[in-house]
Amino acid sequence: MTYVVTESCIKCKYTDCVDVCPVDAFREGENFLAIDPEECIDCTLCVAECPVDAIFAEEDVPKDQYAFIRLNEELSRQWKCISATKAPLPEADLWSKVKNKLDKLIR
Numbered sequence: 001m002t003y004v005v006t007e008s009c010i011k012c013k014y015t016d017c018v019d020v021c022p023v024d025a026f027r028e029g030e031n032f033l034a035i036d037p038e039e040c041i042d043c044t045l046c047v048a049e050c051p052v053d054a055i056f057a058e059e060d061v062p063k064d065q066y067a068f069i070r071l072n073e074e075l076s077r078q079w080k081c082i083s084a085t086k087a088p089l090p091e092a093d094l095w096s097k098v099k100n101k102l103d104k105l106i107r
Contacts, residue, residue, distance in 0.1 A: 001058050002037035003046060004072050006065040008054035009033055010105050011095035014088045017046035017055060021083075028082035029075060030106040031089060036076035052096045067102070075107065 003025075011031050018026045018033070025039035026046075035046075035055075047055045056062070058069055095101070 001042050002040040002072075003035050003042065003044070003055055004058055004061050004065075004069050005033050005035055006054050006056060006061065006068045007099075007102055008052040008096065009050075010101045011098070012052055012054075012088055012092040013086075014051050014092060015082065015085045016049040016051060018082050019085045020045040020049050024081050024083045026082050027076040027079035029079050032075070032105050033082065034072040034075040034079060036081075037073050038076075078107075 009032050013028075013031055013033055015033065022043060022045070023039050023041050025036045025041075027034045027036055042057070044057075047057075056065070061069055089095070
């Protein structure tokens with residue numbers, strides 16, 4: 001099992017989760033984070049740190065977010081590791097409440 005970043009992260013990119021990851025499993029894109037399933041050790045630490053509740057255990061990903069399981073895997077192969085907290089995106093608070101924003105993901 002691995003943990004998965006879902007749609008709520010798009011255009012927010014809070015990085016509180018990154019600091020607590022003991023294995024540097026997070027990968028950073030321009031407006032989204034992904035978890036590398038090969039690196040994730042299922043420690044659960046990142047879940048509580050996400051202010052927009054974007055992280056789920058793979059088995060608990062909501063049905064309407066299943067595409068993010070494969071997306072995390074795909075993007076984690078392309079993006080670089082992030083291991084330290086950065087400021088969220090400028091309009092993160094506004095975007096945290098927006099639904100159906102997959103089309104806003106910058107790959």
